[in-house]
Amino acid sequence: MEDIDFGKRDKRGNWKPNYKVTPNPKYIIPFEPLKLLKHIVGWNGYIFPWAFIWASVAVICWFFFTPPLEQMRNFELGWITYILVRNAIVVFLYAGFFHLHFFVQKSQGWNFKYNTKPLENNNSKFLFQNQTKDNLVYVFLSAIPIWTAYEVITYWLFANSFIPMIDWNLYPVYCAVLFFLVPTIRDIHFYLVHRFLHWPPLYKIGHKVHHNNTNPGPWSGLAMHPIEHTLYFTGIIFHWIIPSHPLIAMWHIFHAGLAPHAGHSGYDKMIFKNGKHLDIGAYDHYLHHKYFECNYGGGNFGWLDKWFGTLHDGSEEAHEKTLQRLKNKSYL
Numbered sequence: 001m002e003d004i005d006f007g008k009r010d011k012r013g014n015w016k017p018n019y020k021v022t023p024n025p026k027y028i029i030p031f032e033p034l035k036l037l038k039h040i041v042g043w044n045g046y047i048f049p050w051a052f053i054w055a056s057v058a059v060i061c062w063f064f065f066t067p068p069l070e071q072m073r074n075f076e077l078g079w080i081t082y083i084l085v086r087n088a089i090v091v092f093l094y095a096g097f098f099h100l101h102f103f104v105q106k107s108q109g110w111n112f113k114y115n116t117k118p119l120e121n122n123n124s125k126f127l128f129q130n131q132t133k134d135n136l137v138y139v140f141l142s143a144i145p146i147w148t149a150y151e152v153i154t155y156w157l158f159a160n161s162f163i164p165m166i167d168w169n170l171y172p173v174y175c176a177v178l179f180f181l182v183p184t185i186r187d188i189h190f191y192l193v194h195r196f197l198h199w200p201p202l203y204k205i206g207h208k209v210h211h212n213n214t215n216p217g218p219w220s221g222l223a224m225h226p227i228e229h230t231l232y233f234t235g236i237i238f239h240w241i242i243p244s245h246p247l248i249a250m251w252h253i254f255h256a257g258l259a260p261h262a263g264h265s266g267y268d269k270m271i272f273k274n275g276k277h278l279d280i281g282a283y284d285h286y287l288h289h290k291y292f293e294c295n296y297g298g299g300n301f302g303w304l305d306k307w308f309g310t311l312h313d314g315s316e317e318a319h320e321k322t323l324q325r326l327k328n329k330s331y332l
């Protein structure tokens, strides 16, 4: 499987897929219910494979690696540390898997990479002048503790009945619908937070750290300034306001913690040694890292970019418009 059959690589090594970036969920406008259903349950759609993988990790962690709610009525170092270490291990194994495949074993070379540049080593904009070390510091010393803090507070609120908890047995449909909607809710929240992060003062203090990664790698996904992490993980607060269940709240924050890694790998497809492959298809966010003023949304709800005129679909026309917007931004 070769990238030249799925796109074009120019002389500078930049690869562009043949597909156009179209806003998800597809088939909403114009509304085509059967195709929408196929998008929801079919391969490379709303659920399979990525959301299914992340939700499975969350469910496994809830049933096997989360203390019982009664134990979380009081803030105690023991169970809080357990959740912190658990989250660190999950991210280490998950993001590490992509880093190992693409950048340590170099299993597929530049095949399906959006450019032919290695991760940076010897650039003063990164801590220790090294992109991977810089990213690891922000992931493990900021992302994981802040994610864990939100998760711990949420369990504590549920355990003490400070927020309403819905019983899966009494309201299975409500719980299932809410669980199903988590990726959409999260990506709408991400769009709003992300636009706010591009407000010049906040960009300069916070979001710039993430954007130092113009050629991102898997660890860049959660490599953000603590201010950005504090905003990024606020999606879980949704479950403090509407009636929910700790598992659904946990799935929400796990989605935030797991979704970015593959999407920041810089590759459009992951090719395995047995010839099988997984579509990553994060060209939209790659363009955001390259051109800043486009594609603010998460993968599941691109309509906000479309409606606000910030969608870069890969076409020349969209490219010109993005460059025009970029010219007017003096903060970058």
Ligand SMILES: [Zn+2]
Pocket (backbone or CB within 6 Å): 210, 221, 264, 285, 289
């Ligand atoms: Zn990013």
Ligand SMILES: [Zn+2]
Pocket (backbone or CB within 6 Å): 194, 198, 207, 211, 288, 292
């Ligand atoms: Zn940004």
